[in-house]
Amino acid sequence: MNKLLQIHPNDNCLVALTDLQPGKYAYGEGLDLEVKETIPAKHRIALTDLPKGTILTHYGVSVGRTMSDVPSGTRLTTENLKHVADPSEIRQIDYQWQQPKVTPFRDRTFMGYHRADGKVGTANYWLFVPLVFCENRNLRVIEETLNTTLGYKKENDYIRFAKELLGEAQEENRTTSSRVFENIDGIRFLYHDGGCGGTRQDSETLLRLLAGYVHHPNVAGATVLSLGCQHAQIDWFKQVQKELYPNSEKPVIYLEQQQVKSEEQLIKKAISSTLEQLKEANKVSRKPAPLSKLVVGLECGGSDGFSGISANPAVGHASDMITTLGGSTILSEFPELNGVEQNLIDRCVDLKVAEKFVALQNAYANRAVAAGSGFDMNPSPGNIKDGLITDAIKSAGAAKKGGYAPVADVLDYTEPVTRAGLNLLCTPGNDVESTTGMAGSGANIMLFTTGLGTPTGNPVTPVIKIATNTKLAESMPDIIDVNAGGVISGEKTIEQLGEEILEEVIQVACGKQTKAMQLDQNDFILWKRGVSL
Template sequence: MEQNQVLHIDARDNVWVALKELSPGTVTYQGRSLEVREPIAQKHKVLLADLKKGEQVIMYGVPVGVVLKNLPAGSLLTIENTKHYAEPLALENRQPYSWTPPAVSKWKERTFNGYHRGDGKVGTANYWLFVPLVFCENRNLKVIEEALVKQLGYYKPNQYESLVSEVLSGTQSQTTYATDRVFENIDGIKFLYHHGGCGGTRQDAETLLRLLAGYVHHPNVAGATVLSLGCQHAQADWFQSIQKELYPNSEKPVLYFEQQQMASEDALISAAITQTLDALKEANEIERKPATLDKLVVGLECGGSDGFSGISANPVLGYVSDVLVTLKASTILSEFPELNGVEQNIINRCETQELAEKFVRIQRAYEQNAQAVGSGFDMNPSPGNIKDGLITDAIKSAGAAKKGGAAPISDILDYTEPVTKPGLNLLCTPGNDVESTTGLAGSGANVILFTTGLGTPTGNPVTPVIKVASNTKLAERMHDIIDVNTGGVIEGTQSIEDAAEVMLEKIISVASGELSKAMQLEQNDFIPWKRGVSL
């Protein structure tokens, strides 16, 4: 397939997307010619028809902006001549929805090798977790991490350690850590450093505890060691009651240590290490075994998006999601600010009126909280987004929503609510990359697919993150962080369906133990969300 100069995404659109840099002159696409009036950078949008001031720009079949002055056909859309516009959501306008599931016969008998848990969930990894209930314990966590990671064979020295040694002394430093894994079936020891648990509101503490509960009882976690100071808002008994509420069927071993009840800091650290080592011996007995693909819970995320994300990487994830939904697996679409402008489609796709009402309630409350601190969904695009053609939030959102495919929505989840249903789930998180991936893992995603057009190294402590490039230039330039390239969709050498097949094979490999690039780089990013502050 030969690459076109432009792309007309939806028949209703009054813009073309530039797949290559366009010079002034005639451009022809699918029998239609357009006189381009000015240089159009790759990924940016050119008008197909004259628009008067205030008239709507249509892309992905929905309004994504209005023009600020009269613009002739062939004009470049910019932040100077176009502003954000999104159709208001309305429950009373909810329409019947139907879809055609993709063919999945090729995938029905496929399996991945995972860790089977007592509650029926299957992990794609097997970690032991250290959890502080308050930031006061971060220093103790650091001491424990240095001891355990180095002595249990999980420490990965980097080239810069030996570089420093050579510069200072002219010789390389000697090895002072175990080089072989002591517990073969434990993939790592993870530490959830954070800055919460006290000093904020009671709501902040509760939200943090609900999030931490999702990590402790995550299918990729064998068990956890919890450190508490003792006087903080996020009390250990409150944490235990939240765990019972959210995960009543979990049988995870959880060890608790409270510093103010110990004779000394040394006593706390020594007891935590000793008892954790005993628990690791038992956790090490579990081994990977085959599991059908319906045991996958796949998070759908994007960050560092560009003008190609919505026409290559995100639609590929959407097709993957539809395949997994048809196989009775669960997928999770997050980032509620990046649904701005496609809310009506979301409402229509909700399987019940109650779900539609819950979505509207959460979405409206979120936007009101953002406006209360002087922000709004229209401020979501970053400078990098804008530079690469995502000039309004509605353009960004309409492309980002493509990650959710076409399947009906089986559940609407507020932040920290766990996934309990197969099908496409919507999870309320901010658009912030790390806060959103943190939330996806906290709700049970055992694999996260993360599309990017500009590049980002984001990962997660317990869930493998697979990075998907929207364009080949990025995949080649940042090959150390990119796992899958969908640039062939832009270049005309690969269909969305073919790219989705490559993506599904990658999911199976990573779910079976292959390390994604973010895992190789030990990107253990963990940032809890404080509601109403982040977009």
């Protein structure tokens, strides 16, 4: 295999696929470059002499401007390169694309939970929802009680380890290994710090997000706890649900603490009424569903210099196959679309969709600038250390998760997916804020690529973790589900890996547990619509 890669024929930089020492290396048939210094794997190298002020092109788009002369064969760094993004405009749309071959998957199904509104869940959870942070303590008591009683909680390895250190005899795990309710995958609790004390907009955003979780296809029903005096009132929550999900028929239990004589009575009532509903929810079992019922979120976090070369393009191919099969996918993280807006605008199905994308992206970018920040500040120290030295480089690779399908719809934060095809969802680049938002918009599976390793999961949506490189997959096997390193080594093509990812999606949709699920990694963070990159 070549040790250097030119991603696009117009690029004036290359990517080191392995650690390089000074010497001559091939990057294509009959093409080579004299590397003049030690270059770490994943980093970008000047293909030609780049005088100060030269625009660096990568993935075929502008990603930076040199701040000093950069000789060919030397590394591009934060010291000699600054972020630049191509401007974008709305223009006549006439997008054509070549759909991938999906014959092997055309008649495939997954075993899911069918809901009355026509959606299909890949899991079946009961949800506890606090309308205000004051109820978090009560949730913790209920969580301990129900998870232990119903067989969802087992003595973990760390408890056994601590007992051994204390010299205690090994005991059998007293929690039953079998669930009381066979068709209920778990009880989930959405802890948060909102509902009161902030702005009315904060409370409305929270209620819209919580509505998305209550009416999520992976949720059988919910128990809602309210204190009674907070901004986020029960009546307001009911109005939001009716507005966003008018066809949903989920059973929802509402309890208000200030209308009950004691905290003990509230907790007992929550437990008893929930158990009654669980008996009904347990009657629903998995049944075959077409792949068109998949709604797959596309996320990257802890990205590295290989993200846009291996895992993200493979996820993009899987996304294209899912949309070709009639399913929906969600590409979020608007700060990580900076610099590739024109490509996405040109792929929108009509001008109305394009205009909404531009309006949301510009408003978000302007808020960041007004706060003294900007999308160019998005890359984290870990991103930079592993080769993503400008936001445009990071964005050009991150957008690969969206494949080549037309953009069917653009959604603001908390808006539900209603159209098949590729959807753009306005969220921050922050991993958990983004995944929380995608689940709230209806993603019943999520694909999460990572080059550095991140344990992110979600309370109701299975998250499949895909390593961009083999070193990560081997060093963190407890959090990685799929290894994309074969693309870097030349053992697999993007298309082959994309098909493997879709196969994994089907298995998880049928009930296979992801590593994040095994670790009970149930991350939930509300985006309050402030500047979060």
